[in-house]
Amino acid sequence: MVTAVSVAGCASTGTPGAESAHAHGAEAVRANRTPSGTLPAAPSAPGAPSAATVTDPATGADTGLAGLGPQxxxxxxxxxxxxxxxxxxxxxxSRSHVVLYRRTASGRQGGAAWPTHNALKGWTTDHHLDDLRSPIGVFTLSDAGGLLADPGSKLPYTRSGGFSVSGTGFEGESLAGSFDYVIAIDYNRAKGTSPLDWTRPLGASKGGGVWLHVDHGGPTHACVSLPEKDMKELLRTLDPALHPVIVMGDAASLKK
Structure with missing residues (x-):
C-alpha cells in the first residue's frame, strides 16, 4: 500500500482500487483523473513506429503520425x-510506447519509440475516478513540475515537496522517484497551474491528475510513465510556443 503518495492519482498502489493521495498545498486530497483541455476530442514495443513521414492508407493524406487513423x-x-x-x-x-513528433519543413518527423506504462486495466473513452484506465483522447500539454530541480523545462515548472511519493506499486515495485519529473496532461484540470492544482472542471468523479511521469516499472492508475532520461528530454523539448499536445490510447482506438 502507498503510505505517502502526496501527488497525483497516477501512481499505482499495491491494492487495485486503492488511491494515492494528492497534495494540494498543505491539504492532502484524493486523486485520479479525466478531461478539460481535451481537444476535439515496454522495450521498444512490437510494431512501434520509427521516424518517418506517414501516409494514411484510407485517405492518402500525409498525417506524419504513425498509428493514427483519419478520425x-x-x-x-x-x-x-x-x-x-x-x-x-x-x-x-498496461504496456505502451511513446513517440515524440516534431514538425519540420518536410512534415512531421518522429523520433525513437520509448517504452512506457499506462493504467493497470488499459484504456477508456469514458474515464472515471478509480477505474484504473487511462483516458483516450487528444490533450494539450501546458504545465510541468517535480520533486527535483527544473532540468531545463520550457513548460512552466513547479518544484515542490508535494511531489514526494513512497510505497509500492501494483507489481510490488518501489514508487520512489516517480514524480521527480512530471508533465500534466490537460485532462479535467485548469491549464496554467501547477500539476498539483486540484481544480477539476468536469467534477471530481471524472478523475484528474493524469500526468506523464517517471516510470516505476509497473502499471499506473491513469498516467503514462516514461524512463527518466526520456522524461528529461520531453521537458527540455516541449515548447509552449509550438503548442504541444499528446495523443493517447490503445492501438485499435487510435487507428480510427
Whole structure:
C-alpha cells in the first residue's frame, strides 16, 4: 500500500482500487483523473513506429503520425508543431510506447519509440475516478513540475515537496522517484497551474491528475510513465510556443 503518495492519482498502489493521495498545498486530497483541455476530442514495443513521414492508407493524406487513423489525426490541431503519441499495446494492456513528433519543413518527423506504462486495466473513452484506465483522447500539454530541480523545462515548472511519493506499486515495485519529473496532461484540470492544482472542471468523479511521469516499472492508475532520461528530454523539448499536445490510447482506438 502507498503510505505517502502526496501527488497525483497516477501512481499505482499495491491494492487495485486503492488511491494515492494528492497534495494540494498543505491539504492532502484524493486523486485520479479525466478531461478539460481535451481537444476535439515496454522495450521498444512490437510494431512501434520509427521516424518517418506517414501516409494514411484510407485517405492518402500525409498525417506524419504513425498509428493514427483519419478520425484521430483530424483531432490534432494544425498549429501543434510537437505531438507526443502514446500507443497502448491493447485496450486492456498496461504496456505502451511513446513517440515524440516534431514538425519540420518536410512534415512531421518522429523520433525513437520509448517504452512506457499506462493504467493497470488499459484504456477508456469514458474515464472515471478509480477505474484504473487511462483516458483516450487528444490533450494539450501546458504545465510541468517535480520533486527535483527544473532540468531545463520550457513548460512552466513547479518544484515542490508535494511531489514526494513512497510505497509500492501494483507489481510490488518501489514508487520512489516517480514524480521527480512530471508533465500534466490537460485532462479535467485548469491549464496554467501547477500539476498539483486540484481544480477539476468536469467534477471530481471524472478523475484528474493524469500526468506523464517517471516510470516505476509497473502499471499506473491513469498516467503514462516514461524512463527518466526520456522524461528529461520531453521537458527540455516541449515548447509552449509550438503548442504541444499528446495523443493517447490503445492501438485499435487510435487507428480510427
Amino acid at each position: 484521430t489525426s483530424a483531432r490534432v490541431p494544425a498549429d501543434a508543431r510537437q505531438v507526443v503519441v502514446a500507443i497502448g499495446q491493447g485496450k486492456n494492456s
